[in-house]
Amino acid sequence: MKRDEFLTTLTGSFSAVCLACMTTACSEDQMGAPSAMNTPAGATSGSTINLETELKAVNNFIAKNGFIVIRTATGNTAASFVAFSSVCPHAGATVEYKESSSSFLCAAHGSTFSSSGALTQGPATVGLTKYDVEITGLTLRVKA
Numbered sequence: 213m214k215r216d217e218f219l220t221t222l223t224g225s226f227s228a229v230c231l232a233c234m235t236t237a238c239s240e241d242q243m244g245a246p247s248a249m250n251t252p253a254g255a256t257s258g259s260t261i262n263l264e265t266e267l268k269a270v271n272n273f274i275a276k277n278g279f280i281v282i283r284t285a286t287g288n289t290a291a292s293f294v295a296f297s298s299v300c301p302h303a304g305a306t307v308e309y310k311e312s313s314s315s316f317l318c319a320a321h322g323s324t325f326s327s328s329g330a331l332t333q334g335p336a337t338v339g340l341t342k343y344d345v346e347i348t349g350l351t352l353r354v355k356a
């Protein structure tokens with residue numbers, strides 16, 4: 213192989229490697245940014261819960277249709293509940309609610325969130341997306 217051919221081959225390979233590195237870097241930059249991926253599937257129609265049979269005691273929770281709804285007080289008023297997206301703001305894995313510590317954990321990379329949805333440990337850079345709820349009779353609906 214002549215010197216010119218060798219350098220052309222080397223330069224071409226180096227360009228391909230650099231392109232792969234730039235693509236990866238862009239992906240990692242975007243992982244921590246707030247985006248539409250925080251919106252759970254089914255968010256346009258919300259989610260309903262029957263309060264006659266579900267969420268009867270304080271700290272009961274339901275993970276359903278991309279939301280986590282927690283009863284925080286007695287009484288069937290909107291102020292007695294909080295609702296969050298179960299989609300982790302880091303890279304979109306499903307967040308779990310831990311009743312024992314009243315906090316959220318994303319097992320994918322270890323992010324944790326307080327009971328108010330605030331970020332307590334990364335790699336996520338923002339808290340969970342919170343939603344309002346409305347109650348009609350004994351039906352709770354997440355307003356998404």
Ligand code: FES
Pocket residue numbers: 300301302303304305318319320321322323334335336
């Ligand atoms: S997806 Fe990475 S911490 Fe949740």
